[in-house]
Amino acid sequence: MFELKVKTRFAGAHQLTMVGQKCENLHGHNWHIEVCVKGEKLNSAGVLADFGDIKKAVRQIVKGELDHKFLNELEIFEGKQPTSERIAVYIAQRVQVLLDQSLDNDVKVSKVMAWESDDACATYFAG
Ligand SMILES: Nc1nc2c(c(=O)[nH]1)N=C([C@H](O)[C@H](O)COP(=O)(O)OP(=O)(O)OP(=O)(O)O)CN2
Numbered sequence: 759m760f761e762l763k764v765k766t767r768f769a770g771a772h773q774l775t776m777v778g779q780k781c782e783n784l785h786g787h788n789w790h791i792e793v794c795v796k797g798e799k800l801n802s803a804g805v806l807a808d809f810g811d812i813k814k815a816v817r818q819i820v821k822g823e824l825d826h827k828f829l830n831e832l833e834i835f836e837g838k839q840p841t842s843e844r845i846a847v848y849i850a851q852r853v854q855v856l857l858d859q860s861l862d863n864d865v866k867v868s869k870v871m872a873w874e875s876d877d878a879c880a881t882y883f884a885g
């Protein structure tokens with residue numbers, strides 16, 4: 759089994775209802791996102807997948823859909839709080855769809871880490 763990891767980041771704003779806590783106020787974070795993918799077989803080039811192809815898929819979602827957005831207003835979080843946990847799940851699911859479309863090799867998103875600050879991170883284990 760091989761596992762690859764790529765990183766990116768985005769700036770976003772959100773408000774979380776967590777009774778009586780400071781995150782109820784509108785505020786922002788510079789999320790650091792790490793995406794891991796795994797698979798059994800190397801392709802003819804000797805890689806599980808080109809880092810560049812994985813970065814492209816991750817950036818399409820993170821930079822294209824989340825960066826500089828007020829996350830509470832996005833349709834994907836309608837009726838749901840945009841927590842780091844939910845951000846990680848969303849990225850995992852959307853990146854998997856893009857990788858299924860673009861790669862020949864069997865590559866699965868294994869986990870996504872959403873670092874909200876230097877000392878707080880939510881990890882979603884996708885499989
Ligand atoms: N499990 C989660 N807990 C919290 C989340 C979350 O997404 N998942 N989010 C928040 C808020 O976004 C809040 O802005 C950050 O809270 P916190 O880390 O407590 O605050 P600071 O970054 O200011 O860190 P300090 O250590 O208090 O200085 C809250 N919880």
Ligand SMILES: [Zn+2]
Pocket residue numbers: 772774781785786787
């Ligand atoms: Zn926050």
